[in-house]
Amino acid sequence: MADAYIYDAVRTPRGKGKKDGSLHEITALSLATQVLEALRDRNGLDTSKVDDVILGCVSPVGEQGADIARTAVLNAGWAQTTAGVQINRFCASGLEAVNMAAAKVKAGEADFAVGGGVEAMSRVPMGSDGGAWPVDPSSAFSTYFVPQGVSADMIASKWGFSRDDVDAYSVESHKRAARSWEEGRFAKSVVPVKNQLGLVQLDRDETIRPATDMQTLGALNPSFAMMGEMAFDSVINQRYPEVERVNHVHTPGNSSGIVDGSAGVLIGSLEAGKALGLKPRAKIRGAASIGSEPSIMLTGPEFVTQKLLGKLGMTTADIDLWELNEAFAAVVLRYMQALDIPHDKINVCGGAIAMGHPLGATGAMITGVVLDELERSDKETALVTLCIGGGMGTATVIERV
16 A cells, blocks of 8 residues: 655634634635645645545535535636545544545555545534434433533543633643744644635634633633533433532633634645655554544543554654644543643644634644644654544544655
């Protein structure tokens, strides 16, 4: 099998996912189109050599429904011979798209493929696509379904993370994100979003709050206490009876933000890159996905990391940098606790608590972030992973070349 290499990674800035957000007037199609245009133009890419574009999209309905990847390919003026497909693995969709693109290259099915994602959450709200799991008793009862926020609060309760712990993590995420922008760490990969007139609409992540402190966060009310008290605390306590009560610690201030954004990662074989005069930046060492307990649902990263490192014959000591999507602060705190990962090696540029989580795009975004950081800090290997609704985890190991 061929090796799969990353040749480039680009992303849009993340805009606040509400009607007053800077990207609200920009459609998902336009976001994805601008990412594909940037990949082509930055690399002088002959798009007829790209076999497929795979985009994650978690709410594929309305204007971002059907097969938005194929529509974006055509809208960006790429060769009509380039195929496109939309996929959904919830929050890990963007990373799964990267892994699928790499798998196509490794199998010889594609010379080049793009893995990425898009989500315009201000225009197509989260949950717009519905789904059987929360509402069909045949699936909800047997799996002890609860909303993700209650799951995150159970993680905090089960493994002993206090409100101060999760708030302190949030403060650091904002500090790191602000510092990364100040130091130009994102300059290599962020593509400013333009409006229909060709003017820059947004060139910087919109939700970072550098002045965030424990006092401002402490004034926020828990987001999931009411739904827990209504029914869901008792549901998840049936699954985890060893926990006396759910301590609701997550708020809008220590959970991932709702935002708009898109990202793309160009992946190809070494031979295909040489033919186009492109230099690879990293090799994809391996990838894996796993199912985990669906009620607590957000612990999958721990187990998929163990699975992937075992497959690759690696240990945690072999990883220089870690990227775990900051869906909720307790998710990252538990991951660090379980795998004994020091805080100064994980999410070193900040994460989704500060910059937001555009569901279908995030996995591809953080792949690009950690690749840039490997190059900037002259390090070699990184592991990227995300927790996933329904109880899953997806992970990828990349290595600089």
